[in-house]
Amino acid sequence: MHDVDLLGQPMTAPEQQLLQVYRTLKSLAAANHPPCVDRNVKKALACMWQVVNDLNLEFEQVYDVGV
Amino acid sequence: MTSHRGDYWNPKNETLSREDLQALQLIKLRRLCEWAYAKSPFHRRRWERAGFHPDRLKSLADIERIPFMTREEWMEGQLEAPPFGSLPAVDPVLAVRYHTTSGTTGRTPLRVLDSTKDWEWIAEMWCYGLWAFGLRQHDVVLFAFSYGTFIGFWGAHYACEKIGCLVLPTGAATSEARVKAVMDMGVTTVCSTPTYALRMCQAAAEMGIDLAGSNVNKIIVSGEPAGSVPTIKRQLESSWGAKVGDNAGMTEIGTIMIFECSRQPGGTHIIEDNFIEETIEHDGDRPVPYGERAERVVTSFGRGFIPLIRYRTKDLVVKVPYTECGCGRTGDLYMGGIQGRWDDMKLVRGTNVYPLAVESIVRECSAVDEFQILLTRDGLQDEITVRIELKPGREDHWDTLHRRLCKDLPDAHEGLRFNVARAEHNSLPRFELKAKRLVDKRPVAEYR
Numbered sequence: 001m002h003d004v005d006l007l008g009q010p011m012t013a014p015e016q017q018l019l020q021v022y023r024t025l026k027s028l029a030a031a032n033h034p035p036c037v038d039r040n041v042k043k044a045l046a047c048m049w050q051v052v053n054d055l056n057l058e059f060e061q062v063y064d065v066g067v
Numbered sequence: 068m069t070s071h072r073g074d075y076w077n078p079k080n081e082t083l084s085r086e087d088l089q090a091l092q093l094i095k096l097r098r099l100c101e102w103a104y105a106k107s108p109f110h111r112r113r114w115e116r117a118g119f120h121p122d123r124l125k126s127l128a129d130i131e132r133i134p135f136m137t138r139e140e141w142m143e144g145q146l147e148a149p150p151f152g153s154l155p156a157v158d159p160v161l162a163v164r165y166h167t168t169s170g171t172t173g174r175t176p177l178r179v180l181d182s183t184k185d186w187e188w189i190a191e192m193w194c195y196g197l198w199a200f201g202l203r204q205h206d207v208v209l210f211a212f213s214y215g216t217f218i219g220f221w222g223a224h225y226a227c228e229k230i231g232c233l234v235l236p237t238g239a240a241t242s243e244a245r246v247k248a249v250m251d252m253g254v255t256t257v258c259s260t261p262t263y264a265l266r267m268c269q270a271a272a273e274m275g276i277d278l279a280g281s282n283v284n285k286i287i288v289s290g291e292p293a294g295s296v297p298t299i300k301r302q303l304e305s306s307w308g309a310k311v312g313d314n315a316g317m318t319e320i321g322t323i324m325i326f327e328c329s330r331q332p333g334g335t336h337i338i339e340d341n342f343i344e345e346t347i348e349h350d351g352d353r354p355v356p357y358g359e360r361a362e363r364v365v366t367s368f369g370r371g372f373i374p375l376i377r378y379r380t381k382d383l384v385v386k387v388p389y390t391e392c393g394c395g396r397t398g399d400l401y402m403g404g405i406q407g408r409w410d411d412m413k414l415v416r417g418t419n420v421y422p423l424a425v426e427s428i429v430r431e432c433s434a435v436d437e438f439q440i441l442l443t444r445d446g447l448q449d450e451i452t453v454r455i456e457l458k459p460g461r462e463d464h465w466d467t468l469h470r471r472l473c474k475d476l477p478d479a480h481e482g483l484r485f486n487v488a489r490a491e492h493n494s495l496p497r498f499e500l501k502a503k504r505l506v507d508k509r510p511v512a513e514y515r
Contacts, residue, residue, distance in 0.1 A: 006091060006094050007087055007090055007091060007094075042183055043183060045184070046182075046183040046184040046186070046187040047187055049184050049187070049188075050187055050188060050191045053188075053341075053369070054077045054079070054080065054191070054340075055077075055079055055080075056079070056080065056091060056340075059094065059095050059098055059368070060098065061102050061371045062184055063156075063157045063161055063182060063184075063371065063372070066161060067182060067183050067184045
């Protein structure tokens with residue numbers, strides 16, 4: 001896990017947790033699931049992308065996992 | 068940290084130092100350009116022709132190495148490879164939304180696509196603006212918006228749901244039905260164009276309803292430059308008994324890039340952690356400093372599906388430093404919001420006429436219900452006529468109004484003579500979305 005955000009500032013404990021949630025969702029979105037899991041995970045990932053973008057924790061494209 | 072932390076949707080980034088903000092912009096710019104170079108044939112082809120590669124972005128000033136992108140190029144690509152052209156960086160099968168430009172500035176609309184993430188980001192940007200103007204979970208928000216393929220208030224709708232407001236989507240309802248909903252449902256916030264917010268006042272007056280007596284305390288306007296024109300804002304605030312907050316965006320980015328905060332400093336903050344907004348001379352490519360009229364050029368970070376990088380908007384703006392507002396945000400401002408479009412300007416007998424400048428003078432008189440600017444040619448000479456509809460019961464204001472406009476309009480236009488004519492009540496067109504109050508009947512080819 002990264003200890004600093006995009007600007008090199010130390011992440012707070014909640015920020016580290018949020019980034020972990022984002023990464024877990026990204027990993028789940030790339031896997032094969034039933035539609036009820038797949039679409040809801042992807043929707044959740046779309047929301048978590050906003051969080052990590054807003055807090056400068058990550059900035060990347062997630063189209064390759066269908067989001 | 069500032070004492071009004073709760074006023075910010077994103078306290079971390081809305082109060083970043085300018086140095087950190089620019090460092091963040093550079094990181095995002097590099098990553099977006101690397102993405103666009105790898106995935107968008109449109110960008111790769113143009114950049115290779117111009118000798119630009121994302122590796123050359125060492126500082127934010129290096130953005131000037133990237134060639135400008137124009138609507139015309141985008142449109143050409145769309146016509147060559149319909150329906151979406153070569154700009155999309157992603158397979159269209161991943162899109163969940165299709166929207167088009169309104170067609171105000173071109174006959175063929177641009178077509179845009181959004182993925183699930185992009186669509187969520189569009190609402191997120193609106194959250195910055197709506198939260199800054201005071202929207203909260205307890206608000207009841209009425210959308211006077213027809214929900215078509217024009218992007219309009221779509222993002223604002225989902226932003227209100229995200230904030231937790233109760234949303235009333237009035238779709239194809241009549242003005243009268245919307246006024247009734249405002250009164251019956253305890254609506255606190257109305258989202259519409261400035262023109263349509265005035266139209267609702269007219270409808271309410273005809274119904275014998277005083278909107279200033281309703282629960283509405285915020286009007287969120289967008290879609291037209293008029294939202295930051297002081298005379299129009301005053302008229303709306305007086306008629307509704309509510310504060311009017313201006314926001315501006317464009318279909319090409321899908322959302323807003325500027326918003327007015329609750330301090331109403333006379334300008335709109337730029338969401339600079341998600342956009343780079345350059346101010347460039349409208350007939351060239353050099354940067355324009357703070358305080359001078361310029362064309363805005365936008366780079367948007369949130370929509371990787373159709374990467375918009377150094378896009379020339381033709382919007383007329385005056386950028387000022389963030390210190391002009393005391394709200395604590397560090398995003399710079401556009402004073403007066405979007406002040407018009409460079410291609411809105413009309414040349415009449417050698418004088419530049421901007422429709423918004425005419426509107427700001429006409430709206431100084433509260434007796435005006437609707438108006439139209441008519442350009443005609445009489446023999447060899449251009450004529451400009453402002454046609455005025457008065458509010459019912461205000462007919463006795465005509466002589467005074469006529470005298471005033473015959474003086475004020477020329478005074479503001481280098482002495483250009485305006486004809487001012489009265490129009491019958493309800494004879495001029497009404498608008499819900501982008502108002503088109505200028506009718507140019509002159510032979511087109513001679514004015515290109």
